[in-house]
Amino acid sequence: MKTLFAIVLLVFNAGVLAAPMDSFEFESEAQEKIFHKLSEELRCLVCQNQAIAESNADLAKDLRTEIHTMLLAGKSEEQIKEFMVNRYGDYVLYDPPFKPMTWLLWIGPIGVLFLGLHYARRFIFQQNASEAPGELSAEEAERIRDLQSELNRSDQSNNKETGNMKKEKRS
Amino acid sequence: MTEIKQNNKSMLQRFMPLIIFTLLVVLLGVGLTLNPRLIPSPLIGKPVPVFELPLLNKEGVFSSEDFKGQITLLNVWASWCYACRQEHEVVKQLARSGLNVIGFNYKDKKEDAQLWLRQLGNPYQLVMADEDGRAAMDWGVYGAPETFLIDQQGIIRHKVIGPVSDQQNYDELIAAIKKISGSNL
Numbered sequence: 397m398k399t400l401f402a403i404v405l406l407v408f409n410a411g412v413l414a415a416p417m418d419s420f421e422f423e424s425e426a427q428e429k430i431f432h433k434l435s436e437e438l439r440c441l442v443c444q445n446q447a448i449a450e451s452n453a454d455l456a457k458d459l460r461t462e463i464h465t466m467l468l469a470g471k472s473e474e475q476i477k478e479f480m481v482n483r484y485g486d487y488v489l490y491d492p493p494f495k496p497m498t499w500l501l502w503i504g505p506i507g508v509l510f511l512g513l514h515y516a517r518r519f520i521f522q523q524n525a526s527e528a529p530g531e532l533s534a535e536e537a538e539r540i541r542d543l544q545s546e547l548n549r550s551d552q553s554n555n556k557e558t559g560n561m562k563k564e565k566r567s
Numbered sequence: 568m569t570e571i572k573q574n575n576k577s578m579l580q581r582f583m584p585l586i587i588f589t590l591l592v593v594l595l596g597v598g599l600t601l602n603p604r605l606i607p608s609p610l611i612g613k614p615v616p617v618f619e620l621p622l623l624n625k626e627g628v629f630s631s632e633d634f635k636g637q638i639t640l641l642n643v644w645a646s647w648c649y650a651c652r653q654e655h656e657v658v659k660q661l662a663r664s665g666l667n668v669i670g671f672n673y674k675d676k677k678e679d680a681q682l683w684l685r686q687l688g689n690p691y692q693l694v695m696a697d698e699d700g701r702a703a704m705d706w707g708v709y710g711a712p713e714t715f716l717i718d719q720q721g722i723i724r725h726k727v728i729g730p731v732s733d734q735q736n737y738d739e740l741i742a743a744i745k746k747i748s749g750s751n752l
Contacts, residue, residue: 441709444603454674455709458700483707485609 420464427467434463434473438480438488447490608707608726615721616705620695623672623680629695634721638748641715642691642731643671643703646683648711654730655687657737658714662690666744670694673703673711716740718747 422428435449442453448460459480466476480488492498532540610616619630642658644651662668670691672680677696684694697703706715716725725743727736 441606455700458704462701462704482609483704484709485606485707487606 420460422464423468430473430476431463431467434476435460437490438463438477439490441484441488605728606709608723610707610723611726613723615715615717615723616702618702618705620671620697620702623670623677623694623696624684624689625693629669629693631721634717636719637667638719638744639717640666640668641671641717642668643673643706643708643711643713643715645673645675645711646679647675648673650730651712652687654712654732655690657730657732659688659690661731662692667692671703671706671708672696673708674698674700714740716743716747 420428420431422431432449436447438448438459440446440448440451440453440456440459442455443451446453446456448456462479463476466479471479477489486492486498492501494502615631615634617631619628621628640661644655658668668691670689670693672694675696675698677698680694680696684691700708706713710728712727712730714727714731715723716727718724724747725740727740729736731737731740
C-alpha cells in the first residue's frame with residue numbers, strides 16, 4: 397500500500413518536477429502574461445499530452461523561444477496563434493475552433509445529452525402510462541373475461557376442497 | 568398487421584442499447600487505431616514557405632524559388648534520428664528512379680551530418696542545413712523524418728510523417744507522385 401502511494405505521488409508529481417525553467421525577459425507584465433497564457437494553450441506536437449509550457453522537448457523549447465521573440469517584436473496574441481495554426485494546424489490549439497470540421501466535436505456531446513433526455517422522458521412517461529388504467533382492446537377485454545371466469549371456477553372448487561378438509565378434521 | 572408493427576417497434580426498442588453500444592465500440596475502435604502522431608499538415612495545397620538556407624556540402628543557399636520547374640521530394644533528416652537511417656535505402660532508391668530528391672538537414676551539427684552522409688551514402692541533389700530549426704518551423708516540421716512532395720509550381724502536394732520505408736507511407740507517396748506527374752505531363 398505504501399509503495400502504491402509512493403508511486404501515485406511520483407506519477408502525479410512528475411509534471412511539476414519536470415516543468416522546464418526558461419529565463420525569458422519581458423518588456424512588460426502584459427507581455428509575460430500573454431506568454432504564459434499562450435504556452436499553456438498551445439499543445440506540444442512531440443509529446444502530445446503536454447502544453448508547450450510544460451514540455452522539455454526540443455521543439456517545445458524552440459516554440460517558447462519563438463513566442464518570446466514574436467512578443468518582443470510587438471506581435472499580438474492572435475497573431476501568434478495564427479502563426480502556430482498556419483504551420484501545425486488546429487491541432488496545436490487545446491481549444492479547437494468552431495467550424496464545419498469540428499461541428500460534431502462541439503455539438504456531439506450536447507446532442508447525445510438531448511437524446512438521453514428524450515429517451516429518459518419517454519421511459520418515464522411509458523411507466524406512468526402503464527400504471528394508469530387505459531382503454532382495453534376488444535381482444536384484451538375478452539381475455540380478461542376468460543381469465544375472470546376461470547378464476548371464479550377455481551375459487552369454487554377450492555371452497556369445496558377446503559370444506560371437505562374441514563369435515564375430515566372433525567371426524 | 569398492426570401487431571407485427573408493434574412487435575417490430577418493441578424489438579427495435581429492446582435492441583437499442585445494444586445498437587448504441589455497438590456504434591460506440593466501432594467509433595472508439597476507429598479512434599484507438601488512428602495514429603495520434605499523424606497530424607495533418609495545413610500546408611498541403613499551399614506554396615512552400617518563404618525561406619533561405621545555406622547548403623551543407625558547398626557554398627551557396629537554397630531558397631523557396633528553387634523548387635520551381637520540377638517535382639521535388641524534400642526529405643527532412645538528421646544524423647541523430649534513428650528512423651532516418653531506416654528509411655535511407657528507400658530514399659536512395661527514389662533518387663535512383665530519377666526523382667529530384669533534396670535533403671533538409673534538421674537541427675544537426677554540420678560535421679555529424681556530413682559524416683552520416685559519407686557513411687550511408689548521399690542520394691540528395693543538394694542538402695540544406697537548418698541548424699537551429701527555425702526554417703523547419705515554417706514548414707511545420709515537428710520531428711524527423713518527414714518528407715514533402717512539391718510540384719513544379721512550388722506547391723506542397725503531400726507530406727509523409729515518419730519513414731518513407733513504411734509500406735503505407737510509401738504507397739501513399741508513390742500514388743501522390745503518380746497523380747501530380749500524370750496530371751501535369
